Amino acid sequence: MQDSKISQFLSYTLILLLVVVYVLPLLIVFNVSFKSFEEYLLNPMGIVTDIQLSNYVEAWNQGKFSRYFWNSILYTSASTIITVIISLLAAFPVARGYVKWAGFLYLFFIMAQFLPNPLVAQFKLMLSLKEHMPLIGYDSKLGYILLKATGTGVVFMMFVGHIKSISRELDEAASIDGCGYVRYLFQILFPLMKPVIATGVILTAIGTWNDFVGPLLYLTSPENFPITTGLKEFRGQYGNNWPLLACGISIVAAPLIGLYVLIQRYIISGAMAGAVKS
Amino acid sequence: MYPFGQGPARYLPYLLLLLPLAQYVIFYAGPSLFTVIYSFTDITNVPGKDYHFVGLDNYRDLFFSGNASERWDSIGRTLYFTLVVTVVQNGVALLVAVLINKRLRGDTFFRAVFFLPVVLGVAVVSLIWTMMFDPVGGPVNQIYQLFGYSDTFFGSFEHAFEYIIFVQIWMYMGYSMLIFLAGLQSVPKELYEAGYIDGTTSWKAFRHITFPMIAPAFTVNMLLSIIGAMQTFDIIVATTDGGFNTRTMAYDVYKETFRGSLEMGLPSALSVIQFLFILVFVVLAVHFLRKREVEH
Numbered sequence: 001m002q003d004s005k006i007s008q009f010l011s012y013t014l015i016l017l018l019v020v021v022y023v024l025p026l027l028i029v030f031n032v033s034f035k036s037f038e039e040y041l042l043n044p045m046g047i048v049t050d051i052q053l054s055n056y057v058e059a060w061n062q063g064k065f066s067r068y069f070w071n072s073i074l075y076t077s078a079s080t081i082i083t084v085i086i087s088l089l090a091a092f093p094v095a096r097g098y099v100k101w102a103g104f105l106y107l108f109f110i111m112a113q114f115l116p117n118p119l120v121a122q123f124k125l126m127l128s129l130k131e132h133m134p135l136i137g138y139d140s141k142l143g144y145i146l147l148k149a150t151g152t153g154v155v156f157m158m159f160v161g162h163i164k165s166i167s168r169e170l171d172e173a174a175s176i177d178g179c180g181y182v183r184y185l186f187q188i189l190f191p192l193m194k195p196v197i198a199t200g201v202i203l204t205a206i207g208t209w210n211d212f213v214g215p216l217l218y219l220t221s222p223e224n225f226p227i228t229t230g231l232k233e234f235r236g237q238y239g240n241n242w243p244l245l246a247c248g249i250s251i252v253a254a255p256l257i258g259l260y261v262l263i264q265r266y267i268i269s270g271a272m273a274g275a276v277k278s
Numbered sequence: 279m280y281p282f283g284q285g286p287a288r289y290l291p292y293l294l295l296l297l298p299l300a301q302y303v304i305f306y307a308g309p310s311l312f313t314v315i316y317s318f319t320d321i322t323n324v325p326g327k328d329y330h331f332v333g334l335d336n337y338r339d340l341f342f343s344g345n346a347s348e349r350w351d352s353i354g355r356t357l358y359f360t361l362v363v364t365v366v367q368n369g370v371a372l373l374v375a376v377l378i379n380k381r382l383r384g385d386t387f388f389r390a391v392f393f394l395p396v397v398l399g400v401a402v403v404s405l406i407w408t409m410m411f412d413p414v415g416g417p418v419n420q421i422y423q424l425f426g427y428s429d430t431f432f433g434s435f436e437h438a439f440e441y442i443i444f445v446q447i448w449m450y451m452g453y454s455m456l457i458f459l460a461g462l463q464s465v466p467k468e469l470y471e472a473g474y475i476d477g478t479t480s481w482k483a484f485r486h487i488t489f490p491m492i493a494p495a496f497t498v499n500m501l502l503s504i505i506g507a508m509q510t511f512d513i514i515v516a517t518t519d520g521g522f523n524t525r526t527m528a529y530d531v532y533k534e535t536f537r538g539s540l541e542m543g544l545p546s547a548l549s550v551i552q553f554l555f556i557l558v559f560v561v562l563a564v565h566f567l568r569k570r571e572v573e574h
Contacts, residue, residue: 007480008380008382011377011380011382012382014373014377015374015377015378015382015388018370018374018392019388019391021448022391022392022394022395022448023391025406025407025409025410026406028409028410028417029406029409032409040415041415044414044415044416044417044420045415045417045420086297086298086301087298089294089295089297089298090295090298090299092291093291093292093294093295098280098291099291099292099295105295108307109298109302111307112302112306112307112310114557115306115307115310115311115553116310116313116314116549116550116552116553117310117313117509117528117531117549117552117553118305118306118307118308118309118310118312118313119309119313119531119532119535119545119549120309120313120316120531120535120542120545120546120549121308121309121310121311121312121313121316121542121546122305122309123323123535123536123542124309124312124316124321124323124542125304125305125308125309125312127323127325128325128326130325131325131326146301146305147305149301150301150302150305150306152298152302152306156298171281171282172281174281175281175282175283176281179282180282180283180287181282181283181287181290181291181294182290182294184282206396206397206399209399210397210398210399210400210401212399212400212401212404212512212515212516213511213512213515213532216515216536217532217536227401228399228400228401229401231401231402231405232401232516235405240412240414242409242412242415245405245409246409248405249402249405249406249409252401252402253398253402256397256398256399256402257394257397257398260390260394260397261390264390264393265386267393267397268389268390268393268456271393271396271453271456272456272457272459272460
C-alpha cells in the first residue's frame with residue numbers, strides 16, 4: 001500500500017514535532033550548563049557566547065558526584081547480579097518441574113505483581129532489621145541492595161518462559177556426561193539464555209539506577225546516596241542557579257545517554273520483550 | 279524425572295530454591311501480607327513497641343476523620359490522573375507507533391528518542407522539566423508570554439497537577455509506543471494487500487485490520503498504564519513534593535509512612551484501599567478488553 005505524498009508529509013511533520021518536544025529540552029539544558037550565572041540571567045535561552053567549562057568542575061566537586069556515582073554503580077551491579085542469579089535458581093526447577101508444587105511456586109512468585117503495596121511493612125522491616133542486624137537494615141548499603149534484588153517478577157517470568165523452550169533432553173544428556181546441577185545451570189544453561197538474560201540485566205539495571213524514591217526512604221546517610229539522591233540534594237543546595245543545576249543534570253544524564261546510544265537496540269528490544277511477556 | 283542424581287543430591291534444587299524464596303518472602307510477600315495485617319492495628323514505626331488490633335478504626339479514620347476531605351480529594355485526583363494518563367498516553371503512543379510502522383526514514387532513531395526518558399529516569403526528567411517550566415527564565419514561560427499568558431507551573435495551585443500529568447505522559451509515552459509497535463509488527467502484510475485490492479481506505483484498514491489485530495498489545499498497554507498511573511508518586515515527590523494540591527493516594531501512602539506521624543496503621547489501610555482500587559480497575563479493564571479481543 002503506497003501512501004500519498006500528503007499523508008507522508010503529515011506523518012513526518014507530526015513525528016518531527018514530537019522529536020523536537022523530546023530532544024529540545026536536552027539541548028536547552030546542555031546549552032544552559034555552559035553559561036555563567038550572569039549570562040543566564042540576562043539571556044536565559046540564547047545560545048551560549050562565553051563557554052564556562054568551570055561550571056562542570058564546580059558542579060562535580062560541590063555535588064560530590066564522584067562518590068554518588070560509585071554508589072550507584074555498586075547498587076546497580078550488585079542487585080542486578082543477585083537478581084539474575086536468584087531468578088535463575090528459582091526459574092529452572094520451577095520451569096522443569098524438578099521440585100514439588102512447581103505450579104504453585106510459579107504462581108506464588110509472580111503474585112508479587114498483584115499483592116497490596118508492601119511499602120509500609122517494608123519500611124517497618126528495614127527499621128527493625130537496623131535494630132537487630134544493622135548490616136542489612138535501614139540505611140545500609142547491603143540492605144538496600146538486597147531490597148532491590150528481586151528474584152521474582154518480570155525477570156523470573158521471562159526466564160521460566162525461555163527455559164521451557166530449551167529442550168529437556170539437554171538436561172539428561174548433560175547429566176549422563178556427569179554434569180552436576182549447579183554446573184549445568186551456570187555452564188550450559190546460562191550461555192543458552194544469553195538473550196533473555198541480557199533483557200533481564202537491562203531492565204533491572206535501568207530500574208535500580210533510576211530508582212528515585214527507594215534511596216530517599218532507605219538511605220539517609222550522604223555516604224550511601226546514589227546519584228539520583230545526589231542530584232536531588234544538589235538541587236536543594238543550588239536553588240535556582242540553573243547553569244550549575246544544568247551541569248548536574250548533564251553529569252548524571254551524559255553517561256546514560258552515551259550508554260543508551262551504544263546499546264539502544266538491545267534496550268528497546270528488551271523493553272518490548274519485557275513488557276509483552278509480563 | 280530429575281536427571282541430576284539420586285539420594286541427597288535430589289534435594290539440591292530445593293536447597294538452592296531457598297535463596298530466592300527467602301528474598302521474596304522477607305522483602306516482598308511478607309511485607310505485603312503484613313501491610314494488610316497492620317491496617318487493622320495501631321502499630322507505630324518505633325521498633326519493638328507492642329500494638330493492638332483495632333478493627334476497622336483505621337479505615338473509619340481515613341474516610342470520616344478530620345482529614346477526610348483531603349483523602350477524598352486525593353482519591354479523586356488519582357482517578358483523574360489515571361484516566362488522563364491512560365487515554366492521552368496510549369492515544370499518542372498508538373498514533374506514533376502507527377506512523378513509525380509506515381517505515382518512515384529514521385524510524386529506529388525516532389524509537390530511540392521517544393524511549394530515552396525511561397532510561398534517564400525520574401530524577402533527571404523531573405529536574406529537566408522543572409527547568410523548562412521555570413517561571414523566570416524557563417523556555418515554556420517565554421513561549422507563553424508570546425501569547426500574553428504566564429504561569430508558575432509547579433508552583434501554583436492552578437495547574438501544578440496538570441503539569442505533573444504532562445511529565446508523566448512525556449516520560450512513559452515511548453514505553454507504550456514500543457508495545458504498540460511490537461503488536462503492529464505482528465500484523466501480516468497480506469491482510470493489508472487484500473484490503474488494498476478491495477479498495478479499502480486507510481482509515482477503514484486501520485479500523486478493521488490494524489485495530490483488531492493489535493488488541494493484545496492494547497490490553498497490555500491499558501493494564502500497564504492503569505496500574506502504573508495508580509501507583510505513581512515519584513514524579514510528584516520530585517516536582518512539587520505534594521504541594522499545590524498534587525497529592526494522590528500513592529503519594530499519601532508514602533507521605534504518611536515516612537514523613538508524617540509515627541503511626542503505620544493508617545498508611546497500611548490506605549495501601550489496602552489503593553490495592554482494592556487497582557483490583558477493580560484491572561478486573562473491569564480485563565473484562566471489557568477481553569470481550570473486544572474475542573469479538574473480532
